[in-house]
Every structure is written in C-alpha cells, then in structure tokens.
Amino acid sequence: MRKKILAGNWKMNHTGAAVQTVLTELVQTLPETKATLIIAPPFPYLAQAVSLTAHTPLHIAAQTMHWEEHGAFTGEVSPAMLVDIGVTHVLIGHSERREYNGETDRTVQQKVAAALQHGLTPIICCGETAQQRQAGRTDDLLGTQLRMALAKVRMADASRVIVAYEPIWAIGTGQTATVAQAQATCAFLRRQLAALYNSDIAATVPILYGGSMKADNAAALLAAADIDGGLIGGASLQAASFTAIIRAADTI
Numbered sequence: 001m002r003k004k005i006l007a008g009n010w011k012m013n014h015t016g017a018a019v020q021t022v023l024t025e026l027v028q029t030l031p032e033t034k035a036t037l038i039i040a041p042p043f044p045y046l047a048q049a050v051s052l053t054a055h056t057p058l059h060i061a062a063q064t065m066h067w068e069e070h071g072a073f074t075g076e077v078s079p080a081m082l083v084d085i086g087v088t089h090v091l092i093g094h095s096e097r098r099e100y101n102g103e104t105d106r107t108v109q110q111k112v113a114a115a116l117q118h119g120l121t122p123i124i125c126c127g128e129t130a131q132q133r134q135a136g137r138t139d140d141l142l143g144t145q146l147r148m149a150l151a152k153v154r155m156a157d158a159s160r161v162i163v164a165y166e167p168i169w170a171i172g173t174g175q176t177a178t179v180a181q182a183q184a185t186c187a188f189l190r191r192q193l194a195a196l197y198n199s200d201i202a203a204t205v206p207i208l209y210g211g212s213m214k215a216d217n218a219a220a221l222l223a224a225a226d227i228d229g230g231l232i233g234g235a236s237l238q239a240a241s242f243t244a245i246i247r248a249a250d251t252i
C-alpha cells in the first residue's frame with residue numbers, strides 16, 4: 001500500500017506568533033503516524049517553520065515558486081531559495097493561483113520541471129469547477145492539466161511527483177466530494193499516469209484529495225483505493241484539527 005500523505009496548505013493565514021504557536025503545539029501533540037506530514041505556511045514564515053520543525057516528522061512546503069533560478073522577477077521566489085532554507089516540497093498550480101495569479105498549464109509545466117531539477121517534490125494541483133463537472137468535462141480537463149504538468153518530466157523523475165486532485169467547488173465550501181466522486185477521479189488520474197508513463201509509475205505516484213477534508217470525513221476518503229492522502233486547507237490551520245485528521249488516517 002502507498003504511504004499516506006497529509007499536507008496542510010495554510011494559504012494566506014497566520015502571522016508569526018500564530019505560526020510559532022500552531023507549529024509548536026503540532027510538534028508537541030503529533031501522534032505516532034505512518035503518514036508523511038507536510039505543512040505549507042506563507043512565504044515570510046518558511047524559514048521559521050523549517051527551524052520549528054527540524055528533527056520532527058514534519059516537512060515544510062512552499063505554496064508556489066518561480067521556475068527561474070534568479071533574475072529580474074520582482075516579488076518572486078526561486079526554487080534555489082526554497083532549497084537553501086530547507087523547504088522540501090512545493091505546491092504547484094493550485095486553483096487559487098490559477099484564478100488570481102494567472103498561472104496556466106504552461107507555467108505549471110515549467111514550475112514542475114524546475115522543482116524536480118532542484119530536488120524539490122512538486123505537489124501538482126488539478127481540479128475542475130462545478131460547471132465543468134456538470135458539463136461532463138472533468139476527465140477531459142484533468143487529463144489535459146496532468147499531461148501538460150508532466151510534459152517535461154522524464155520517466156526517471158516521474159515517481160518523484162505528488163498529484164493533488166482538488167475539485168474547485170469543494171475548496172473552502174464545506175461541500176466535500178463524495179467518496180465515490182473523489183475515488184473515481186483519482187482513479188482516472190492514475191490511469192492517465194499509466195498511459196503517460198507505465199503502470200509501475202502509476203502505482204507509485206501518490207494522489208491526494210483536497211477540498212473540505214476534515215476529521216469526520218477523512219477516514220472514508222482516505223480508505224478509497226486511489227486516494228493516498230489529503231491536501232487540507234481550513235482544517236490544517238489549528239494543531240488539534242490537523243492531528244485529528246492524522247489520527248483518522250491511521251485508523252485505515
């Protein structure tokens with residue numbers, strides 16, 4: 001069985017004092033777990049988060065990055081900078097970045113390649129809107145998002161990525177996808193990985209579900225055959241709600 005991965009995306013939440021409090025509490029109350037644990041705080045607190053979680057099972061992720069090594073890109077952060085401060089993972093192509101910051105399948109492609117080149121693990125986000133799902137376009141759209149994201153990733157590197165399926169209509173809405181919907185779409189993504197590479201790689205790459213995952217729905221979602229973990233927004237902001245999901249994952 002693939003190891004479970006629980007990743008908390010803090011988005012634009014918490015300032016320094018809260019980062020300190022929540023991560024300290026998380027470290028102190030972390031249950032014994034087989035899952036891989038990741039937290040993605042906002043940029044200004046990444047170094048603080050790396051230091052607070054040193055020698056613990058928690059990995060620190062950035063919420064985005066630029067694909068270039070350095071240069072005239074005001075406001076951007078490069079993969080080399082993230083590696084330099086001890087960040088190990090990076091979210092790429094979150095739907096909020098696509099909607100508000102002009103990210104496209106093309107920039108996602110460049111970022112995924114750059115992350116791998118620098119030894120960062122990309123968490124490639126994909127997802128559809130409610131209208132796209134109603135129009136029956138989900139598989140078509142996600143197939144394109146995944147194919148574009150991986151277009152520059154060679155077979156030898158493909159097993160180093162993490163994929164996250166986040167239906168846009170389920171993010172921050174409390175309207176979680178049903179287990180059947182989430183499982184069917186994650187299984188579709190795995191079949192796409194098999195078509196793009198091979199069945200061994202498809203069986204290795206973790207596929208996470210994200211969108212209103214909470215302690216009370218996590219176990220059912222995480223028990224599905226093709227859901228290997230969660231990308232968690234709101235419920236990752238406090239130590240107690242995140243550890244409750246970790247405990248739920250370990251009941252499977």
Ligand SMILES: O=C(CO)COP(=O)(O)O
Nearest residue numbers: 009171172211212233234
């Ligand atoms: O977008 C998400 C994580 O990246 C999901 O957010 P919520 O868990 O708050 O719905």
